[in-house]
Each structure stands twice: as C-alpha cells, then as structure tokens.
Amino acid sequence: MLLLPSTCLRTRTLSLVIASRSLSNQLIQIDQHHVRERQVRVCRRFGQNNWLLRPWFLRYIPRDGYPINVRYVDTDPDNNANRPVIVLLHGTPGSYYDYFRFIADFGDRYRCIVPNFPDFTHTIQSGGCFWHSAEEKSEFVADLLADLKISRVHCLVAHSLSVYTASYLWIYANQKPYFDLDSICLISPAGRFRYRRRHRIRMRLLSQMCRMLWLRKMIPRTWLANRSAVTPLLSSTNMLANRNIAMWKTLTENLSNYDSYHLRLRVLANNLQLPTLFIYSSNDKLYPADLYYEQLYELQITGDEFDKYEHYENRLVQVAADHHDRWIRVVDFSGGGHYLHNTHSYLIHSYIDELLNNIT
Template sequence: MFPLLLNYRRIAATVGRSFSNQVIKIDQHHVRERQVKVCRRFGKNSRLLRPWFLRYIPQDGYPISVRYVDTSPDDDSRPVILLLHGTPGSFYDYFRFIADFGHQYRCIAPNFPDFTHTIRTGGCFWHSAEEKSEFIADLLADLNIKTVHCLVAHSLSAYTASYLWIYANQRPYFDLNSICLISPAGRFKYRWRHRVRMRLLTQLCRMLSLQKMMMPTEWLQSRPMANMPLSNMLARKDLAMWKMLTENLSNYDSYHLRLRVLAGNLKLPTLFIFSSNDKLYPADLYYEQLYELQVEGNEFDKYEHYENRLVQVAAGDRSDSWIRVVDFSGGGHYLHNTHSHLIHSYIDELLVHANIAH
C-alpha cells in the first residue's frame, strides 16, 4: 500500500501538492449551521434495549443545531474527508488541514454538541461514543453523503471513529474508504477509585445538579481530568464534565476489540500517527493499540526528537500493508498542527492510495 517514505518533500513532489506555510483562517463562507435530528436509529428501539443515557430519547431523535465546516457544499463530485475533533475541541483544530486539502477535497468538520447543550435541553445527548457515531451518520445522511473517502479522528474522537468503521459500508451508514488516527486515545486503565468517582460524577450530571455544586479538588486532580489546568476546570465545569462524560461513556474497555475488527476483518487503508513523547497520554497507550493492530516496533517510521529527521524506516516490504504507522517522538498531542507539513504528506499518500484502491 505505502511505498517507502524517505522524506515529506519527495512525497509532496510526487503527488504535485504544495503545502502552505502560512496560518490561514477558516473561510467563514465554509462555516454552516443546520438542525439535524440525530440518534433516530436508537429512538426506534425499545426503551429496555437502550442504555440509560438513551432511555428517554424521542422516537424521531434529538433535534440538534450543528455548526460545521463544508468546503464544497455544492460539489458532490469531490471526495469527502470527514474530520472529527477531540474533547474539548472544535473544527478550528483542523484549520491547517482544511487550508491544504479543502481546495481538492470536500472537507467536512462538524462540531460535536458540548455539555451546555446537555444542560439546556434537560439531559439530551450524553456524549457517549454511540451517540456521537449516530450524530455523524445522521448528519452525513442529511447532507446526502454516501461515501467518505477518508475519516480523520484526533484524540478522544477515536472512540467515535471505531464505531463508524464497525458500521461503515452497511446501510443506513455511509461507505468508508480509509482511516487516519492522530494521537488516538486508547484503552484507559483507571484505578477502582477513579472509576467510582467518574460514575458518581456521571450520575450527578444526569441529575443536572452539577452547575449548582462544587466538585472536590482532589477529584479534579485525578484522571481523566488531571491534565487540564485546575483553574480552568473550576471556571468551566462544563468542559470538565464534557471530557469526563466522553471518556466514561466511550466504552473504552471494549475499544481494543474494535481495533481487532479493523486489523482482522476490515483492513481498511489506515494511517496511525502518534508521539511517543506525548505530554497528555503515556506512550504505552499507543503501543497497546499498535499491538492490537498487529504492528511490531520496527514496522513504523520514527522521527528524531529535536530536528524531525527520519531515524527509522518501517522494516520489510510495506507496499502491500493495509496500515502505516508514524511516530513523531518530538511532537505533542496536536501533531496535525505542530507537524502539519510532514503529516499532510503522509495523509496525501493515504488519500492517493485509497482513491486507486476504490
């Protein structure tokens, strides 16, 4: 699948793309808003078959106002790239990506509903991975998009992406040609005390009393919220609850099984990008995902910590492999913004191959 990548300049010259060095803001003409009824598939099921956070969903779904970027709303001929941001985050996380790829591809980057939507609607939308995957599927169906050329997911949106690749190529879901995972969150291993705290906070959130209470400081200092500044957490409890709900209701305990399906049955063309020096998540979290994807330590490209020089090239013949893995050891969690030139070259190669394969 992936020819040997010696450096990003060679790839850029091969495909004839010139990546931008400038920071270009998202064109406001591309920012749109529409109301979509989401999770309709769950609404049609019996209440007894739904998890608690979907128990009282209306039969015709949640009505949610969605803000999203669509670079080519009137051109159905362009291949579609779907961009999923992490939590917290927004489509602005992909401003460099949209600047480089928006002229050739139809880039669609929706904003996931935040926690204020949950409070305002009296408990509608709990930010679970299942809800988010249905949210994406219903939005694309409303836009009449039946094929996604590439699904790009960053950080916690990997959980949502995992449900999308499980259900992709089945009706009423869309067809999916390739996947790009950037710093994907893996299978967390919380201590039992942290699990109890997360579940208790989830129940308090369910009662919609969080905005009236003070969360204990020691709770905020434990995972999954330890890496966010405490001052911001106390000032913006909605961000704390948004992140906590996303992780707690992500079914992270079974995430490795969805990775096995991708590696064993689907084998969609995949690009896995991470940093072994990520300050937010430990490197073991990424290595465990690579183990489930059946990737050995010498089977990925690795860049030097300081000068971003390629110091390790994937061993063996990777031309027929379905997955390519890149480690930017000197990068952080937002690699698609700090190492955009290199990463966009790898993504461009993935897009070219996915177009040939389909």
C-alpha cells in the same frame, strides 16, 4: 530495520518537505463561507430501538431523534465540484478549528466535513439529552452525513478521544443505513485506559452526578481537576464555563466504552483491513506511550513496521519494511506532542496525501 539516516531516508524527508511547502505559503484561515449551521435530528436509531440503550443510558429519546443545531465546516457546501469527502472528528474539548491547517491544505481538492460535537452547554439547555457517549457521537456523525446526503466517505480522520466514535463508525460503515468508508486516519488516538476499581467507581458516580443540576453543584472540584487535560481550565475565573468543559471531557472519557475499544481494533485488523494511517508520538505529554503501543499490538504491528522520526530534528531514522504491501501505515514522531496535525502538519499531510492517492 534501518536505524541511521541513509541517502534513501534523506531523500524521503526532503521530498516530504518539498511536496508540502505550498502549505506554509498559504494564509491559514477558515473561510467563513464554509462555516455552516443546520438543525439535525440525531440518535434516531436509539429512539426507535430502545433495546439498544445501556442501563446508564436510560432516558426518553424521541422516535425521530434529538433536534441539535450543528455548527460545521463544509468546503464544498453546494457540492458543485463533486469532490471526494473527508470527515474530520475533533477531540474533547475541541472544535473544527483544530483542523484549520488541514482544511487549508486539502479543502480545495476534497470536500472536508468538520462538525463540532455538542458540548455540555447543549446538555444543560436541552434538559439532559445527549450524554456524549461514543455511541451517541457515532450516531450524530452518521445522521449529519445522511442529512447532507453523503453516502460515501473517502477518509475518516479522528484525533485523540474521537477515536472511540471513529471505532463505532468503522464497525457500522459499509452497512445500511450507514455510509461507505474507504480509509481511516488516526492521530494521537486515545487507547484503552486502565483505572483502578476505586477510580472506576468514582468515574461512574461522577457521570451520574453530572446528569442532575442539584448534584452538579456538589461535585468536588478535585474530582474534575484530576482529569489531566482539564486542570489548566479550572484556574480561570469563569468557573461555570470551566466546570462545563471539565464535565464534558469527563463524560466523554467515562462513557467511551474504552474497555471494549481493543475489540473494535481487532475487528479492524482481522476483518475489515481498511487502508489506515496511524500517527502518534512516543513522547506525547498528555497520554503515556503505552496506550499507543497497546493499540499497535492489537493492530498486529511490530517494532520495525513503522516510520520513526528523530526526537529533535524531525529526521526520518527508520522506514517501515514492505509498507506498500500492508493495509496500515504507522508513523512515530518522537519529538511531537498531542496535536501533531498542527505541529507537524507539513509531514503528516504528506502521509495523508499518499494514503488518499493510493485508494482506488
């Protein structure tokens, strides 16, 4: 365990900065030619196998799936270059704009697919379909890739709440009719929430109230304002849009099956062992560090098995021992926030580039 900067550590940090300096010189924007929209019928597997549905999931699902208009980014829409595919999943609330730096840095070498998840406005307009559960979102991603005729994903990148969706995808990956998956990158992944029984009952009731129009109007404002990341949204004047965003995030958290998330982590650690990059900040202002430490425990990572950066100067102060021989690489940016892929992109992209280059 290395605690103070050495020549090796300074060399490592300098090489990361030099390797990614080209990113800062690029014009960071999303090419409108890469923004696409198509209608995809999703959740076909649920419509054809009703026994898969949970009690709170009961509703009519067409056998050929829900028709959803998907807006997404595809950096090689015609597939002329035949590049390896990277799928990026945004958090809630969020969109493909969350990955604008990633697209600028990797879009010319890889085919980056970045879909927008259906929001709560779609739920209202469609008469109550698509309730934003982790299972539904995983089917949404799988059906979109199948519609694009993509059978192999080089890397699956997930940020924040989308880790629950990613966890179902790595469980089902490499099995028909799903796609093959080569590697995983988790950025500030939300872990296993721990709520008191009273709070759980309120969450269940809130999820049911969101389903019906006349009940949605009766939802107390404090029930939505208590959601940590939604509070600033409720201070705006556009209350209808803000309530929709708040309910979107609430449903995403409530129906994420966070209670069993640690079991899917164990499958990844004990059975799959796909090449994985786990990036977080022990000083995250949105989620407590304990959520990340519990995930690392399930992934069998100890204190000296990850890279750690200093709080103020982003200086590398600890290097993981024997990381080349492990299936997972863990990085802690002590001074970072929740959106590390934008605030520390020049370093994170270097780690991702190393992960991609090491995949055979």
